[in-house]
Each structure stands twice: as C-alpha cells, then as structure tokens.
Amino acid sequence: MVAAIRASGQDFPLLLHIVGATLVFGALLASASCIALARGQVRLLRIGYFSLLLVALPGWILMRLSGEWVYRKQGWDDLPDSLRDPSWLRIGFGVADWGAVLFVLALVLGGIAVRRLRRGQGTPRLLQATMGLALVIAVGYVVAVWAMTGKPNYVDAAPAAAAVQASTNAVTVTASEFRFQLSRSSVPAGATTFTVVNRGKVAHNFWIDGKSTPQVSPGSRAKITVELGAGRHLYVCTVPGHANAGMKGTLTVQ
C-alpha cells in the first residue's frame, strides 16, 4: 500500500504526486463542465480551455515528475526484471503518458477553437471534441487512482506452495521495519520452505527466486516452498519502497 506507512523519504514526493494528480483531475472536470454547460457563453468556453492550459498542464507536469521521483525512491530499478513495473504501476504510467497525448490533442483543438471564438467564429465541434477528450482523460485518472491504490495482481502468489516436497529445508524469516532476519544464512540445494513471520507494524511479503508470499499482516505468518539451485539468491520485500529501505538480501545455496 503506497498510502500506508512507507519507508522514510517517500512522503514528500508522494504528496507532490497526489497534489499534481488532483489538480489535473479537478481541472479536467472543470474544463468539461464549463464547455458542457456554457450554452454558448464565450467566457465560459474560454474558462474551459484555460482550465486545461493553466491548471491541468502544470498539474500534469508536477504529477509526472514527482511520480518518477517516487519510482526512484521506492527503488523499482533495483528489483529483478520479473518484479519491476507490476500491472498497477504500468496502468499508472500508461494513463499518465497516453493521457498526455490526448491532453496535448485537447489543448491544440481547444486552442484553435478559442482563437476562432476571438474572431467571432462559432466552433462547437472543436470544443465538444476538447470536452470529450477531457472526460476520457478524467475517466482514465479514475482507473489510475483505483490501480495505484488497490494494486490489482499485487502479488504473484506462489502456486507451488501446494506442491510441498517431502525433503525440504526450513528457514524462518522474521520481517520488521525495514529488515529481514533469516534463521539460516545458507541452505543446501533443493526444496526450501520459508516461514515468514511479520513482527512489524505494517504488512510485508517475502519474494525469492520468482515466488512470493502473499502480504503478511502484522502478527501473522505465511509459508512458501521454493526449489533453489546452488548459488546466491536475492530475496526482497516487494511492498513499494521496503526493499530500498533495507528489506532485501541474498541467501547462499550450496
């Protein structure tokens, strides 16, 4: 949960990100409402366009830059490829970037319409297109808010957990803010069962070798069994920012 307790240093960029996103959302709604409810009033049509230009555009820039800042702060670049950019994050970036394309189109169409209005030429279709684009982008933002907060497909839970093998190594993993403590620093190659105990105050998970526990609530525990080959295996908590704050390490398999 991004909006739950986070590792330090992410709060301010997240605040800027939220402020930027709500500025864009409010200005899109204002713009669409002004154009829809103008009933031919030139001033209202112009306000509709300038809401996009003077409020939504700076809001989008703020949202996008601070979103990138949060991304870096949460250390997504440090994670393995299979964990990088999960679907909820791709939805957020997709809406922001494809929304920007539609946004530029709305600004261009609206700009032409406002220019024609100044010359006394009626341009209802151009402004209706601008309004339509603003509404489409606003709906996209609703989807993005849902995705960024609800995080669908957040954890690719380990289906192999059911296939626990007879001969397994056992490792107890104690999670807290923001560290993992493993009962063993090395295990023999083969099936290894990790029992993750959350002694912290917020939810954590444990990812290793492409498999992850579900989110483990404070005071709860979860198990996964993973077939590990010889070598060093990275383990992390994939809750945004937790790995970057220290919840990562390597397990040696002999």
Added chain:
Amino acid sequence: MSFEDWIFSIHLLFAATLVGGLVMSWIVVVALRSVDRADETLGLNRVAGVGAVCIALGLLGTIAIGLWVAVLRTEFHPWDGWVIGAIVLWVVATAAVLQSFVEYRKSGAKARQLVASHAPGPNTELVALNRTTTGLLLRALASAAVVLIVIDMIYKPGA
C-alpha cells in the same frame, strides 16, 4: 485485490473526488471575481454546482469509508491521534465549505433576480457579491483543512 484493498481504493477515489471538486470550485471562484454580468454569473454557478456535488460526495465518502478502513485494518484504530486529527479537520472543512456555499449562493440569487427583471448586463451589486471576501476566506479555510488532511494521511504522525 482483497476486500480491504477495495475499500481502501474506494476511500481514495472519494478523496480524489473531494480534492478535484475543490480545484473546480477554485477555478469558478477565481473566474467569478472578474464577472459583472448576471448571465455569466449563472453560467459559472452551473459549473459550481458540479463542483459542489463532487465536494459533497467526497466529504461524505471519505469520512464514511475512511472510518471503515480504520476499523478494518489491524494496524490502524479509529482512536489513533492522526485519525482523530483527520476527523477534526474534516469537520472544519465541512463547516467552512457549507458556509462558503451559502455566501456564493447570494450572487446566484442576485443574478437570477437580474435576469428575471431583464437586466443581465453589468451590475455593481453583483460584482460585490461575486467578489465576496467572506466566501473566499471560507473556501480557503476549507481547502487548507483538506490539504492538511492529505498531509496527515501521508505522514501519519504517531502511526
């Protein structure tokens, strides 16, 4: 997504609706300050109506679902300091925004009166009502309270 995740997501969608509605209302408030005609005042009032619906939905949705989230999630409690702080700020924001609606409704009433008397042109009394300082300050107070709620939710002092 778990049930908790859905509830939390809906809470934040209501929050986005609330802040989005406030942004809309500020665009209207700023635009109103340069309007002296009754027909244009009524046009902006129609837009303000959409913003008011967003604000009302957002205020009701955030408090109701927010308290539910605080009860559902084991790591939070309704009696936590940051939750109580948010509730107090919500009360301040709600009171201020409702009173600001009363202030800005005055200019709408005056504009309707002018249109009914076939005088939609510039009017000094309407200008004064559109530039209401009380309404502006109340809207600023409500917005400040909502911004503080957002900060409180992000930083969660004491959590």
